[in-house]
Amino acid sequence: MQQDHGAHILVVDDEYPICTSISEMLELFGHKSDYAVSADETLMYLQKNPQTDIVLLDIDLGAGLSGEELLPVIREKFKYVQVIMFTSQNSLEMGVECIKKGAFDYMTKPFREKKFLKKVPLALERKKIAKLNDLYMGILVHDLNNPIQYILGALEYIRSSAWGIFNEKQKDIFTTAEKGVTQIRTMVNNILTISKFENGLITVKNETFSLAKEIGGILKLFENEINQSGRNLSIQYPRQDLMATDKELFSRVVLNIVGNAIRYTPHEGKILIILQEKPDDFLQVSVINTGSFVEEDMREVIFDKFASVHLERKATGVQNFGLGLTFSKMAVKTLGGAIWVESDSVVPQTTFHFTIKNRKET
Numbered sequence: 001m002q003q004d005h006g007a008h009i010l011v012v013d014d015e016y017p018i019c020t021s022i023s024e025m026l027e028l029f030g031h032k033s034d035y036a037v038s039a040d041e042t043l044m045y046l047q048k049n050p051q052t053d054i055v056l057l058d059i060d061l062g063a064g065l066s067g068e069e070l071l072p073v074i075r076e077k078f079k080y081v082q083v084i085m086f087t088s089q090n091s092l093e094m095g096v097e098c099i100k101k102g103a104f105d106y107m108t109k110p111f112r113e114k115k116f117l118k119k120v121p122l123a124l125e126r127k128k129i130a131k132l133n134d135l136y137m138g139i140l141v142h143d144l145n146n147p148i149q150y151i152l153g154a155l156e157y158i159r160s161s162a163w164g165i166f167n168e169k170q171k172d173i174f175t176t177a178e179k180g181v182t183q184i185r186t187m188v189n190n191i192l193t194i195s196k197f198e199n200g201l202i203t204v205k206n207e208t209f210s211l212a213k214e215i216g217g218i219l220k221l222f223e224n225e226i227n228q229s230g231r232n233l234s235i236q237y238p239r240q241d242l243m244a245t246d247k248e249l250f251s252r253v254v255l256n257i258v259g260n261a262i263r264y265t266p267h268e269g270k271i272l273i274i275l276q277e278k279p280d281d282f283l284q285v286s287v288i289n290t291g292s293f294v295e296e297d298m299r300e301v302i303f304d305k306f307a308s309v310h311l312e313r314k315a316t317g318v319q320n321f322g323l324g325l326t327f328s329k330m331a332v333k334t335l336g337g338a339i340w341v342e343s344d345s346v347v348p349q350t351t352f353h354f355t356i357k358n359r360k361e362t
Helices: 016-028 039-048 067-077 089-100 113-165 168-198 211-220 223-229 247-263 307-314 323-334
Strands: 008-012 032-036 054-058 082-087 105-108 207-210 232-236 242-245 270-278 282-290 339-344 349-357
Touching: 008 016, 008 039, 016 032, 032 039, 039 054, 039 067, 054 067, 054 113, 067 082, 067 089, 082 089, 082 113, 089 105, 105 113, 113 168, 168 247, 168 323, 207 211, 211 232, 211 242, 211 247, 211 270, 242 247, 242 349, 247 270, 247 282, 247 323, 247 349, 323 339, 323 349
Parallel strands: 008 032, 008 054, 054 082, 082 105, 232 270
Antiparallel strands: 207 242, 270 282, 282 349, 339 349
């Protein structure tokens, strides 16, 4: 008989006997268990049963997507489902890679029920914490918005009425305070928008605007920081200046990517922004900065909203890029494009590329 505290577990393996034997065993231990033998069956099942707690996912599925390919799809569509990868002995390294990509844990074949059952309460606790984090974060962000607006309003009043009596040191301190509050507001907006993306509440607009004017306005926000540090920033625009997409989302992606580039470029370092027209009406934006390096196995992880956890586990000194990259990936995908990272340890140098569909009228 199933106990009230049992987990809802989906076993995914392309070998039918393995699925049935593991599912039956889990039922005996008080858990609800079903099975799927392909990626398509898995996604259909989770769509109908979004309350599923754990997916035990074989890396080596047959036809269609592999377990490794299915993992990010599950993470994106069913963010609270905890995935435990199921690997053969010669796939241990792959199991570790899957953890870096968001799996909760991994196990090796043959299936050992005692080992798996020890992981179940830990996975359930992680799912619970993730839900509570989202709930409390939403409340916190909502409550933060009003005081931030009050502070910004007060700073704006001081700047307009008392700026002339400040000495240079006081002006620098005031500008630093403005920058700090603006950064907090940006983080709050990123959290809010990520939540909207995850819950399907984003409405995409389409507006035609000038790339030079819009990006020029964004770069103006960083003007003092660039000038004071001796960093060199240059930009190359495409021949076609007009862009048609959601201007707000596009601008916030540029703001996040350029902000990170400036943050990790040392004094007197170089930042280059290149905008290029690509086939099929795509615009590619590349932001190149010297002085930073992202290891190859972390170039996907840094877009995850739990990236800081992965980076702490890795403990190799890789910088934490924050939620701005999580927002950027969601926004770029929503706008019909892609985002990726290239990095060179010799220079060192890091380049963030992203593409956006130009939905210009024909």
